[in-house]
Amino acid sequence: xxxxLTLAYLLAAVxxxxxxxxxxxxxxxxxxxxxxxxxxxIALAATVPQLRFTSAGAxxxxxxxxxxxxxxxxxxxxxxMTAIPQMVALFNGAGGGAAALVAVAExxxxxxxxxxxxxxxxxxSIVVGSVSFAGSLVAFAKLQELMTGTPITYPGQQLxxxxxxxxxxxxxxxxxxxxxxxxxxxxxxxxxxxxxxxFVLPIGGAxxxxxxxxxxxxxxxAVAASGFTLNNFALIVAGTLVGASGSLLTKLMSDAMGRxxxxxxxxxxxxxxxxxxxxxxxxGRAVRTGSIEDLATLLAYSxxxxxxxxxxxxxxxxxxxxxxxxxxxxxxxxxxxxxxxPVAGRMPGHMNVLLAEANVPYEQLKEMDEINDEFKDADVVxxxxxxxxxxxxxxxxxxxxxxxMPILNADQAKTIVFMKRSMRPGFAxxxxxxxxxxKTIMLFGDAKDSLTKLANAVKxx
Amino acid sequence: xxxxxxxxLTFFVLAVFVGIEVISKVPTMLHTPLMSGTNAIHGIxxxxxxxxxxxxxxxVTIVLGLLAVVLATTNVVGGFVVTDRMLEMFKGRQTTRxxxxxxxK
Numbered sequence: 156x157x158x159x160l161t162l163a164y165l166l167a168a169v170x171x172x173x174x175x176x177x178x179x180x181x182x183x184x185x186x187x188x189x190x191x192x193x194x195x196x197i198a199l200a201a202t203v204p205q206l207r208f209t210s211a212g213a214x215x216x217x218x219x220x221x222x223x224x225x226x227x228x229x230x231x232x233x234x235x236m237t238a239i240p241q242m243v244a245l246f247n248g249a250g251g252g253a254a255a256l257v258a259v260a261e262x263x264x265x266x267x268x269x270x271x272x273x274x275x276x277x278x279x280s281i282v283v284g285s286v287s288f289a290g291s292l293v294a295f296a297k298l299q300e301l302m303t304g305t306p307i308t309y310p311g312q313q314l315x316x317x318x319x320x321x322x323x324x325x326x327x328x329x330x331x332x333x334x335x336x337x338x339x340x341x342x343x344x345x346x347x348x349x350x351x352x353x354f355v356l357p358i359g360g361a362x363x364x365x366x367x368x369x370x371x372x373x374x375x376x377a378v379a380a381s382g383f384t385l386n387n388f389a390l391i392v393a394g395t396l397v398g399a400s401g402s403l404l405t406k407l408m409s410d411a412m413g414r415x416x417x418x419x420x421x422x423x424x425x426x427x428x429x430x431x432x433x434x435x436x437x438x439g440r441a442v443r444t445g446s447i448e449d450l451a452t453l454l455a456y457s458x459x460x461x462x463x464x465x466x467x468x469x470x471x472x473x474x475x476x477x478x479x480x481x482x483x484x485x486x487x488x489x490x491x492x493x494x495x496x497p498v499a500g501r502m503p504g505h506m507n508v509l510l511a512e513a514n515v516p517y518e519q520l521k522e523m524d525e526i527n528d529e530f531k532d533a534d535v536v537x538x539x540x541x542x543x544x545x546x547x548x549x550x551x552x553x554x555x556x557x558x559x560m561p562i563l564n565a566d567q568a569k570t571i572v573f574m575k576r577s578m579r580p581g582f583a584x585x586x587x588x589x590x591x592x593x594k595t596i597m598l599f600g601d602a603k604d605s606l607t608k609l610a611n612a613v614k615x616x
Numbered sequence: 617x618x619x620x621x622x623x624x625l626t627f628f629v630l631a632v633f634v635g636i637e638v639i640s641k642v643p644t645m646l647h648t649p650l651m652s653g654t655n656a657i658h659g660i661x662x663x664x665x666x667x668x669x670x671x672x673x674x675x676v677t678i679v680l681g682l683l684a685v686v687l688a689t690t691n692v693v694g695g696f697v698v699t700d701r702m703l704e705m706f707k708g709r710q711t712t713r714x715x716x717x718x719x720x721k
Contacts, residue, residue, distance in 0.1 A: 171657050172638055178653045179642035185703040188653050192696045195660065202663045206670035215682040216669050223689020230690070231697035236705075242698055243652045246659075250691035253661045256684040260668040260677060272621050368651045375654065378661045379631075383624055385664050391624055392631045393660040399635025401654050404647060411644050497644045504645035508705040522644070 163201030164389040170194030171393055175400060198389045236509065237469045240502045241298035244367045247374055248291030254377035255284030255347075259340060261384045267334045274335060276383035278327050281340055282347040284377035287370045289351030294367050297360045298501065304360025306556075312357065319350045354420075359556060361543060362419045364502050365408045369416075372401030411497035413561045422556065442578070445596040447605070450572055451612030454480075455487055457534035461526065462493045463563055464506045467540015467576065467602050474513035476606035477539060481515070483613045492519050494526045494536075494563050496544035527564050536568040540575070540602045546587045555585055571595040574605050649702045656695025662688035 171194045177187025208216070227246070234242045258280035265273055296302045326343040358366055375397025382390025409416045445453075454460060462477060481491040493515065499506045507520060521529075530536065538545055545565040548555040565571055566589055573595055589595060598605055642650055665688040669681030 167660075172634055174653065174657070175635075175638045175650075178650050179639045179646060181643065181646060184646055184649055185700065188649075188656075188696060188699045188703055191653060191657055195657070195692060195696070198660060198663060199666075202666060206666060208670045209673045211678050212670040212672045212681065215672055215678055216666060216685055219665075219669060219682050219685025220689050223686045223691075224693045226686070227690040227692070227694030228697055231694045231701065234698065234701075236701075239652075239698060239702060240648065242694070243648075243655055246691050246694040246698065247655045249687040249694075250655070250658050250661055253665050253684045253688035253691060256680050256687070257661060257664040257668055260680045260684070263676065263680075364648065364651075368647075371651055371655050371658070375658045378658045378664075379628065381661060381664050383621075383628075385667060386620060386624070387663060387667070388624075388627060389660055390664055391627050393657050395628050395631035396635040396638075397654045397658040399632045400639045401635075401651070403636050403639060404642070404651055404654070407642065407644075408647055411647070495645075503647035504649065504702075507645040508702065512705050 157205070160201050160205055161388065163197055164392075167194040167198035167201075167389055168392040168396075170197065171396055175396065198393075202389075236512075237466075237501070238299065240364055240367065241295045244291045244294040244298065244363070244370070247367060247371050248288045248295070251284040251287030251291065251370070251374040251377055253284075254374060254381050255281045255288065255344060257381045258284065258377075258384055259344065261381075262330075262335055262340050263337065265335065267336060269335050271331065273384055274331050276380040278330050278340065278343065280377045280380035280384065281344050282323060282327070283373050283380070285344050285347035286351035286354065287373040287377060289348040290355045290370050290373075291351075291367065293352050293355040294363050294370065297355075298363050306359045307356040312353075316350070316353050319346060319353060322346050323350065358420060361498075361501075361557075362412075364498070365405060365412070365416070365419050368401060368405040368408055369420075372398050372405060375399075375401050408503060411503060413559050418559075442590055442597045443593070443595060445572070445598060447598075447608045447612050448616075450596065450598060451609050451616050453570065453572075454484060454489070454535055454537070454609065455613050455616040457484075457489050459490045459529075459533045460484060460492075460535045460537060461530060461533045461565075461568065462491065463536060463538045463541045463545055463565055464493060464495070464499060464510065465539065465541025465544060466500050466505075467542075467574075469500055469505060469509055469540070471540060471602035471604075473539065473603035473606050474509045474515075476603045476610065478510070478513040478515050480606050480610040480613065481519075483610055487613075492521050492526065492529075494523065494530075494565075495520055496523050496541070496563055498560075499541055499544050523561060523563060530564040531567040533568040534570065536565045536571045538565060538571060538573045538575075539606070542575070542587055543585070545589055546585065547589055548585060548587070551588070557585065565589065566592060566594075569594065572598060574598045574600075574602050576601065649699055652695065652699040652702060656692060656699055659688060659692030659695050662692050664688075 174187045174191030177183035258277040262277045323346050330339045375394050379394030409419050495506050549557045549560040549562045665684035669685045672678045672681040
């Protein structure tokens with residue numbers, strides 16, 4: 156490696172680290188992303204002069220970069236705010252796939268008996284990159300609702316996954332110890348792709364952000380491994396940074412849900428029948444509904460109202476409507492605050508972003524720990540498109556998939572107004588006892604529509 | 617073990633510690649943007665994809681190289697752009713209330 160290249164990579168690595176540091180504070184986060192992007196441009200600009208192009212190589216690099224840049228830009232620009240988590244999953248899968256392909260190309264170059272120190276990182280990159288690629292696609296499909304978001308389990312699933320893992324280990328040993336032939340590492344890739352699918356299938360849609368974060372860390376490690384194969388410092392450092400910070404972030408995310416990572420990844424096994432049975436038993440129970448006028452009067456003459464926003468708010472794009480209602484109530488002297496559950500929406504921070512877009516004052520957004528003791532003093536809790544985050548089953552029903560998750564104490568308020576499109580269960584696929592609470596009034600319909608009607612009725616009240 | 621491999625191992629181990637240390641105090645609301653930002657950074661695999669694609673000289677390496685460059689570029693470009701879109705929402709943080717609302721309160 157030339158001196159210039161090495162120094163450029165060093166500079167890029169420093170910028171990545173600074174970028175990550177800035178990304179972990181709200182004030183500097185946006186600049187952090189730019190800092191990291193500058194690091195990326197420097198690393199790439201320093202690499203290009205080192206390349207020795209064949210004529211075919213020059214063409215495919217040009218075509219590849221143009222296509223990739225177009226797909227990336229259009230995908231990232233066009234995607235709706237609500238669909239961003241699955242978009243991140245797709246981009247992550249692309250990175251994992253690229254890492255696996257780079258490793259395959261290197262193994263082909265090394266011949267039948269590569270040095271152990273080259274072959275080991277290559278097979279690691281193939282396996283982990285492929286798992287990340289396939290797993291990310293399944294995560295995308297679950298979040299995009301191309302397939303069911305509920306955990307998919309079948310008898311003997313753990314045995315099948317175990318056999319898959321054993322077969323992968325077998326092929327790894329074959330490549331490392333016997334001979335590195337295309338058949339072996341292509342079979343390895345195929346098996347790893349299947350494992351990636353099998354790994355994500357039994358995980359519920361509500362847990363996908365954690366899974367995407369884990370697969371993101373996987374891709375980082377696969378990239379670092381490819382760096383060992385190519386003897387490339389930039390890949391090793393950047394990939395490892397992502398692998399390490401991504402692993403910690405995965406842990407922080409599952410902590411925020413009050414669950415262990417093991418529970419998120421393997422919790423579906425043996426629990427599904429129990430909960431579906433319980434949910435079925437509750438169907439057909441009566442709920443209370445209220446008219447817009449009644450609810451508007453109730454809200455207008457309250458002292459304290461707490462809004463609990465959820466994914467439904469994002470889907471209905473009701474953030475402006477909820478703020479209008481809140482402003483009207485505040486004018487009448489009602490104290491309004493928003494209770495933000497750490498995993499409300501489909502990604503942490505989702506609600507903060509949406510409400511900030513509607514210019515909801517920052518001081519009104521309260522984190523769960525901060526506001527949970529205030530629910531008992533609230534006259535009305537307005538649940539807008541949230542469900543699992545206020546489900547008392549998390550406290551009361553051992554065996555429920557969300558048992559143990561910290562929830563907002565909405566059930567302690569004097570009245571709960573539950574705005575929902577239908578009685579359909581939330582993303583975790585379980586029934587919500589709170590809807591049947593005698594203190595609860597259901598308001599069915601599109602969240603934006605209902606909020607606008609409520610606001611008009613409050614004006615008249 | 618040769619010298620180069622030892623160097624690489626050193627970088628690897630140090631990067632693990634830096635990676636953990638640097639994000640250890642991130643607030644919940646930045647979890648997703650941070651995940652997305654790190655996602656863009658592992659798009660550095662584009663460097664590797666360029667290295668194999670540039671030297672492509674057989675049908676197999678051409679296909680592998682092209683696919684790798686497309687995927688890696690998508691990862692880098694899409695990753696940074698989508699992270700920026702998420703973070704652009706955080707800027708309107710200051711209270712931008714209408715004067716009437718404050719007066720009547």
